[in-house]
Amino acid sequence: MRYLPLILLLMGLSLLQTRTQPQAAWSFYPKTKEVRMAQTEPSKEEQRALATEALALAKSFRPEDHSLLLQKLKSEEFLKKLDSEKAYEGSSNRLRLRYILQILSKNPSPSARSTLVALTQTPDFYKESARADLLIDACAEVRPAPPEVIKFWNDHSQPDDGFTHLTIDAVVENGSEPAIALLEKKMADMKHDEEDKLSWMRSSILTHRNDLVLLQACERMLGGSLSEDLRLSLVEVLFDYRPEWFPPSVVLKPPDRGQASPQALAQLRKIGEFALNKMNLKEDLRKKVEKTLEEIKEKR
Amino acid sequence: MDYEKIKLTFTKVHVYRDADDDGSGNWYFIAKVDGLPVGDHNQIFNAEEGRSIPLPEGQWETTINVRGRELNSNPVIVRFQVKDSDFISDEDLGTTERRLFMDMRQGYFDTRTDRNRYFRVHYKVELMVMGQFGFHPPDAVFATRQHFGSLSCTTVSGTSFMARMEICPILPIPADASLPPRPRIADHLRARNIIRHDGIEVTPNDPINVISNPSAIPILDPADANANTAARIEFTYYHPRTLHFTDDDPRLEWSIDPIQPSVPAGGLVRGDARFLGPGSTPDGRNSRGTRVLVYGTAEGEIRLEMRFQGTLFATYRALVLPVRQIRYRANILNGPGSSQPRSRPGHVRDHIAIANRFLRQMAIELVPDNDATVSNGARPTEFPGIFRIIVSRGVTREIPLGGWTRAIKLNYREGVLNIAYVHSARPTRRGRSGPLGAADSWLANGAGDRIRDTGKPSTSWIRPSGIPPDGDPVEQVMILLDAREEDPARFPRLFGMYITNQSGDPDFPGNQLTYGSTIAHELGHVLNLNHREAGGLDGLNNPPNQNIMHPDEGADLAQDFDIIQTRAVHQSRLVQP
Numbered sequence: 001m002r003y004l005p006l007i008l009l010l011m012g013l014s015l016l017q018t019r020t021q022p023q024a025a026w027s028f029y030p031k032t033k034e035v036r037m038a039q040t041e042p043s044k045e046e047q048r049a050l051a052t053e054a055l056a057l058a059k060s061f062r063p064e065d066h067s068l069l070l071q072k073l074k075s076e077e078f079l080k081k082l083d084s085e086k087a088y089e090g091s092s093n094r095l096r097l098r099y100i101l102q103i104l105s106k107n108p109s110p111s112a113r114s115t116l117v118a119l120t121q122t123p124d125f126y127k128e129s130a131r132a133d134l135l136i137d138a139c140a141e142v143r144p145a146p147p148e149v150i151k152f153w154n155d156h157s158q159p160d161d162g163f164t165h166l167t168i169d170a171v172v173e174n175g176s177e178p179a180i181a182l183l184e185k186k187m188a189d190m191k192h193d194e195e196d197k198l199s200w201m202r203s204s205i206l207t208h209r210n211d212l213v214l215l216q217a218c219e220r221m222l223g224g225s226l227s228e229d230l231r232l233s234l235v236e237v238l239f240d241y242r243p244e245w246f247p248p249s250v251v252l253k254p255p256d257r258g259q260a261s262p263q264a265l266a267q268l269r270k271i272g273e274f275a276l277n278k279m280n281l282k283e284d285l286r287k288k289v290e291k292t293l294e295e296i297k298e299k300r
Numbered sequence: 301m302d303y304e305k306i307k308l309t310f311t312k313v314h315v316y317r318d319a320d321d322d323g324s325g326n327w328y329f330i331a332k333v334d335g336l337p338v339g340d341h342n343q344i345f346n347a348e349e350g351r352s353i354p355l356p357e358g359q360w361e362t363t364i365n366v367r368g369r370e371l372n373s374n375p376v377i378v379r380f381q382v383k384d385s386d387f388i389s390d391e392d393l394g395t396t397e398r399r400l401f402m403d404m405r406q407g408y409f410d411t412r413t414d415r416n417r418y419f420r421v422h423y424k425v426e427l428m429v430m431g432q433f434g435f436h437p438p439d440a441v442f443a444t445r446q447h448f449g450s451l452s453c454t455t456v457s458g459t460s461f462m463a464r465m466e467i468c469p470i471l472p473i474p475a476d477a478s479l480p481p482r483p484r485i486a487d488h489l490r491a492r493n494i495i496r497h498d499g500i501e502v503t504p505n506d507p508i509n510v511i512s513n514p515s516a517i518p519i520l521d522p523a524d525a526n527a528n529t530a531a532r533i534e535f536t537y538y539h540p541r542t543l544h545f546t547d548d549d550p551r552l553e554w555s556i557d558p559i560q561p562s563v564p565a566g567g568l569v570r571g572d573a574r575f576l577g578p579g580s581t582p583d584g585r586n587s588r589g590t591r592v593l594v595y596g597t598a599e600g601e602i603r604l605e606m607r608f609q610g611t612l613f614a615t616y617r618a619l620v621l622p623v624r625q626i627r628y629r630a631n632i633l634n635g636p637g638s639s640q641p642r643s644r645p646g647h648v649r650d651h652i653a654i655a656n657r658f659l660r661q662m663a664i665e666l667v668p669d670n671d672a673t674v675s676n677g678a679r680p681t682e683f684p685g686i687f688r689i690i691v692s693r694g695v696t697r698e699i700p701l702g703g704w705t706r707a708i709k710l711n712y713r714e715g716v717l718n719i720a721y722v723h724s725a726r727p728t729r730r731g732r733s734g735p736l737g738a739a740d741s742w743l744a745n746g747a748g749d750r751i752r753d754t755g756k757p758s759t760s761w762i763r764p765s766g767i768p769p770d771g772d773p774v775e776q777v778m779i780l781l782d783a784r785e786e787d788p789a790r791f792p793r794l795f796g797m798y799i800t801n802q803s804g805d806p807d808f809p810g811n812q813l814t815y816g817s818t819i820a821h822e823l824g825h826v827l828n829l830n831h832r833e834a835g836g837l838d839g840l841n842n843p844p845n846q847n848i849m850h851p852d853e854g855a856d857l858a859q860d861f862d863i864i865q866t867r868a869v870h871q872s873r874l875v876q877p
Binding site for chain 1: 638801
């Protein structure tokens with residue numbers, strides 16, 4: 001009998017759980033939407049004041065300010081006041097929170113870094129997808145990426161999760177060795193589609209193809225477990241560029257090769273020679289590689 | 301042409317003194333204009349002091365052709381002599397003389413004789429304008445001549461000025477710097493631009509022809525041609541504003557000139573069209589005013605010519621094409637949680653309707669695919685051609701660039717445009733917003749990788765435009781997008797695009813326009829059109845911002861499709877023959 005209150009409590013919870021199940025099998029909107037909409041929207045002035053205060057804390061170099069900011073960012077009440085429910089329906093780039101995280105990520109002080117890292121350990125913060133997007137991106141500035149950030153990125157680059165492309169972009173932008181190691185892991189992960197890996201190459205890798213650490217990883221990937229098609233695509237991305245890889249409205253461009261460091265160019269040469277000697281390149285690609293190697297030679 | 305004539309009519313003679321000592325006088329008149337007699341000098345009138353002698357209508361008038369005559373040095377001379385008939389000898393009561401110079405004033409005039417103030421002769425001067433003698437406003441134009449870039453007009457009051465009319469095919473109209481140069485005009489000859497430099501707020505309920513001056517005039521059954529279906533062609537500029545042209549102004553006459561197609565490819569022949577509406581003639585070959593309605597009757601190419609009192613004033617070139625259809629499927633891809641497209645089926649229907657109003661400029665129409673076959677778990681909605689599909693988050697959220705999009709392959713059918721409504725796509729740069737949408741798969745155009753046009757005026761008035769004082773146009777060559785296909789064996793004849801939430805809340809009317817315009821823009825790519833801007837990828841450089849295929853411009857400004865683009869899209873393999 002002494003377990004009776006516990007049994008009753010469990011029964012009550014069970015009933016409560018049943019009531020929160022979607023009533024219709026065909027429901028496109030999460031139940032939480034209705035709950036959120038019932039809350040009172042803060043005024044624009046109030047939202048602005050909150051954002052101004054948070055931005056000032058994010059710009060600060062004082063650890064106590066960052067501590068206070070972290071408290072706010074961990075508060076669901078603060079976050080809901082800062083950006084309305086309607087704002088969350090739109091692009092994450094339009095949230096006020098974006099500017100706060102952006103300023104914080106550009107702040108070189110250790111406590112600013114710690115604040116971002118602490119947020120990666122706060123699932124309540126990033127349970128909202130738009131906030132996760134912003135945090136994934138903000139962490140690109142934390143170099144070298146600490147284990148907490150790597151884990152957060154790893155969790156947000158699972159097959160078909162809707163975050164992976166953003167995460168891979170942040171990982172490559174970060175460019176630190178732990179981050180690039182995560183990229184290699186993802187490229188080798190058979191659970192990710194080849195199509196997705198091709199798009200990582202043609203977007204994230206293409207736009208960072210002058211980065212030494214990335215090029216070192218590319219060399220390893222070419223000698224590793226990538227499929228033959230992807231290995232050829234990787235060579236193509238490093239030595240060639242075609243706007244038609246992209247839909248006309250979203251064309252990406254590689255960086256100017258002239259801006260690459262001598263070490264990066266030397267690494268690229270190594271890859272090129274490997275590709276020419278060890279890979280079965282089509283004539284067109286072979287010429288592209290040879291041409292690039294010739295250009296690099298001239299720059300040395 | 302007979303508008304350079306004047307008519308002079310002697311109307312009455314007022315008698316001050318009859319010159320007879322006893323009773324009334326017996327007057328007769330000797331009238332001459334330019335030395336030629338007018339009226340009957342044998343006719344005797346009874347002249348009573350203080351009374352007027354009315355002159356019989358139709359007898360005391362003359363018409364003088366003044367075309368080419370330098371009136372200032374060679375004026376029209378009007379003489380009127382009165383004589384009193386007497387038994388012994390006729391008494392000359394005097395002669396009045398008036399010289400009519402260039403400032404040809406109209407109206408009623410009179411001239412008194414100086415001699416003893418016997419009489420006053422009344423006459424009226426009328427000018428022929430538009431084939432009718434009458435009294436016309438002093439600023440009415442009675443003579444026009446074509447000049448290099450303008451029309452020289454002479455008003456009834458003798459003032460000369462340069463007039464110009466334009467029917468710009470690009471709407472909204474680009475800044476003057478992007479247009480053919482206009483001859484300089486004096487400040488007092490200010491222009492009238494009625495059409496805006498801003499775009500219009502296209503809504504789903506607007507008539508399908510809401511965008512004026514399209515590059516294609518649709519071929520319609522005469523029974524279906526009306527103010528809401530025919531092409532609307534209207535002026536975009538004229539000076540001076542004092543011409544006060546009206547919508548159905550009879551001074552402005554339109555005609556249709558079927559022209560040999562500049563590019564024989566595509567099977568085009570001489571096109572033909574008809575005007576309709578209150579200003580048009582019963583056979584539809586002519587119309588009048590600043591705005592006309594036109595519908596096509598034979599596929600090809602035509603030039604509309606607007607004449608101002610017989611002189612060519614402005615031209616407009618267009619293709620005449622049947623409205624060709626593109627079948628579409630729109631799939632709303634709902635992911636878990638918040639990974640939802642914001643647009644619901646009703647929104648999608650409205651976006652397509654707006655896109656169709658843009659596409660009408662090219663005689664293209666999106667129609668729902670009526671095939672009932674579905675795949676990938678697609679569920680029909682209350683609107684034909686619009687489906688919902690439950691997908692994993694990765695299919696609809698932050699979809700990748702640089703690879704191939706899974707979203708556009710879901711529930712697709714060969715040769716049917718597949719539009720995927722997704723949550724978001726990855727931005728092209730960190731911190732930036734993702735794209736509004738993207739075309740992702742299409743086949744090569746039937747025209748190849750380039751298409752040509754040499755008509756006059758040039759497409760989008762690319763200079764030299766053929767609009768005076770610009771010289772004749774040169775051939776324009778537009779570079780087309782090559783095919784973009786992932787794997788034709790696995791996904792044959794896949795034409796697809798995706799639309800993201802980036803256009804904003806679809807309940808907001810301004811955003812509705814952005815969604816619709818994005819569909820029109822991305823469809824342009826699917827139909828092989830490249831981006832159009834100065835130095836753009838399609839190789840053409842005009843207009844600077846107003847073409848729908850501009851890569852960055854907003855839906856409120858980028859609203860135009862031009863002739864060469866229209867030529868191309870009708871050769872896409874997606875367009876139903």
